[in-house]
Amino acid sequence: MGTVxxxxxxxxxxxxxxxxxxxxxxxxxxGVIHLLAFLxxxxxxxxxxxxxxxxxxxxxxxxxxxxxxxxxxxxxFNSDVLQFWLAALVATVLxxxxxxxxxxxxxxxxRGAGREESSDWRLAMSQFRGNPIARTGVVVLFLLYGAAVxxxxxxxxxxxAFQDGAVTQYLPPLASVTALRLKHERIxxxxxxxxxxxxxxxxxxxxxxxLNERLLSDDFQRLHFVDAWHIESSDVVATCGTxxxxxxxADLVSPNPEEFASTRDFxxxxxxxxxxxxxxxxxxxxxxxxxxxxxxxxxxxLGTVVGLSAGYFGRxxxxxxxxAVDVLLAFPSLFLILIVVAVFDTITFPRILLVVIVLxxxxxxxxxxxxxxxxxxxxxxxxxxxxxxxxxxxxxVIFRHIxxxxxxxxxxNATLRIGGMILIEAALSFLNLGVQQxxxxxxxxxxxxxxxxxxxxxxxxFPGLAIVFTVISxxxxxxxxxxxxxxxxxxxxxxx
Numbered sequence: 008m009g010t011v012x013x014x015x016x017x018x019x020x021x022x023x024x025x026x027x028x029x030x031x032x033x034x035x036x037x038g039v040i041h042l043l044a045f046l047x048x049x050x051x052x053x054x055x056x057x058x059x060x061x062x063x064x065x066x067x068x069x070x071x072x073x074x075x076x077x078x079x080x081x082x083x084f085n086s087d088v089l090q091f092w093l094a095a096l097v098a099t100v101l102x103x104x105x106x107x108x109x110x111x112x113x114x115x116x117x118r119g120a121g122r123e124e125s126s127d128w129r130l131a132m133s134q135f136r137g138n139p140i141a142r143t144g145v146v147v148l149f150l151l152y153g154a155a156v157x158x159x160x161x162x163x164x165x166x167x168a169f170q171d172g173a174v175t176q177y178l179p180p181l182a183s184v185t186a187l188r189l190k191h192e193r194i195x196x197x198x199x200x201x202x203x204x205x206x207x208x209x210x211x212x213x214x215x216x217x218l219n220e221r222l223l224s225d226d227f228q229r230l231h232f233v234d235a236w237h238i239e240s241s242d243v244v245a246t247c248g249t250x251x252x253x254x255x256x257a258d259l260v261s262p263n264p265e266e267f268a269s270t271r272d273f274x275x276x277x278x279x280x281x282x283x284x285x286x287x288x289x290x291x292x293x294x295x296x297x298x299x300x301x302x303x304x305x306x307x308x309l310g311t312v313v314g315l316s317a318g319y320f321g322r323x324x325x326x327x328x329x330x331a332v333d334v335l336l337a338f339p340s341l342f343l344i345l346i347v348v349a350v351f352d353t354i355t356f357p358r359i360l361l362v363v364i365v366l367x368x369x370x371x372x373x374x375x376x377x378x379x380x381x382x383x384x385x386x387x388x389x390x391x392x393x394x395x396x397x398x399x400x401x402x403x404v405i406f407r408h409i410x411x412x413x414x415x416x417x418x419x420n421a422t423l424r425i426g427g428m429i430l431i432e433a434a435l436s437f438l439n440l441g442v443q444q445x446x447x448x449x450x451x452x453x454x455x456x457x458x459x460x461x462x463x464x465x466x467x468x469f470p471g472l473a474i475v476f477t478v479i480s481x482x483x484x485x486x487x488x489x490x491x492x493x494x495x496x497x498x499x500x501x502x503x
Contacts, residue, residue, distance in 0.1 A: 141487020
């Protein structure tokens with residue numbers, strides 16, 4: 008390779024390949040991590056190029072048909088496909104995000120660490136990144152949320168797909184079952200009517216229906232699970248539990264046994280209906296993780312608003328709000344949640360939203376007290392008194408000077424609360440008061456296996472382990488943030 012080509016490669020490689028610039032600047036571990044993350048993101052897209060492409064085409068046809076017949080959009084839009092659109096969008100953005108963060112880290116490395124010392128936030132983040140236990144918690148949470156977002160692509164089967172329960176129920180982990188592939192679906196699919204779209208868009212509607220069906224198809228309708236089989240004349244004779252089943256070879260996808268017979272693997276076993284536990288675990292992560300996060304976000308918002316109002320305005324407002332907090336704190340929280348869920352359960356309302364609202368509205372009181380205490384201390388500080396003396400309005404003083412300085416303990420507290428929220432959701436689902444069946448959540452999966460622990464331990468064990476790892480990870484991250492923002496625990500070397 009010539010000298011000119013080598014010089015060009017030396018300039019192009021750091022610009023195009025994330026991590027190379029960090030490697031050259033001496034941050035080899037960070038460079039390798041960014042490079043591996045970029046390759047993993049690109050590899051994921053390559054492995055799932057088909058479903059990702061179908062998701063984008065489905066999104067395009069839905070938007071086009073929605074614009075052509077906006078009054079019939081409720082018939083065009085399929086909410087079950089939304090998860091595929093979201094996963095495809097995140098998968099596409101991920102490599103660009105890795106490149107962005109790699110370039111930002113390289114720019115910071117080129118500027119040197121000295122300029123980062125001017126910001127307490129950056130100093131705390133530097134402390135946090137230096138905590139290996141907290142980093143481990145972040146990595147585990149990143150993997151869990153990644154598995155939840157990409158569950159439509161990662162799950163081997165649909166979460167509620169089952170067939171031939173006599174053969175597939177209560178299969179242990181790593182089990183395999185023989186499946187015979189049929190030529191036609193066992194239950195004839197419904198052929199939708201496209202009269203609701205203009206005639207010019209009927210072809211587009213059929214294309215959208217085919218795409219959505221391909222994305223949502225669990226392929227179980229073309230399978231017949233059997234314990235054993237053999238060929239007699241022009242039929243396949245199989246045993247399905249205690250039953251003897253005769254299937255004409257003409258009904259199979261091919262007369263060749265190597266083509267119509269295959270095995271299906273169930274990595275974490277199956278439940279009482281024959282549903283794949285791994286698939287339900289991945290799809291259940293979306294409910295459990297997002298439900299805990301949104302509930303904490305709601306409680307933090309309510310608690311911050313109440314705490315800011317009580318601490319800043321004081322007097323009668325403080326008295327009224329804090330007495331209300333005292334009254335709500337006097338109620339046993341779990342008992343209050345059970346009452347609210349039982350009362351509103353008779354109303355037609357999505358149970359998931361009800362659980363989120365109930366959890367968020369019954370757990371903000373502690374955050375309100377925390378924020379009020381911070382505000383009472385901050386509003387006597389010189390910079391706040393100077394802002395008020397300068398004639399700034401209440402809103403500007405609160406949101407520009409008080410809230411940014413009071414938000415750090417709230418973030419730490421919220422991180423520690425998410426694990427508790429996931430546990431409460433799991434407890435409600437275990438009591439059959441949480442997410443409704445057959446929607447999968449970690450708590451509801453544990454409920455399904457509680458009566459057969461001795462016979463099928465894997466149904467409740469794996470979601471229980473997922474909850475344990477999630478709660479521990481959130482606690483590790485919360486402890487790491489608390490240590491990072493605690494000025495007494497910041498090392499002198501970091502400030503030097």
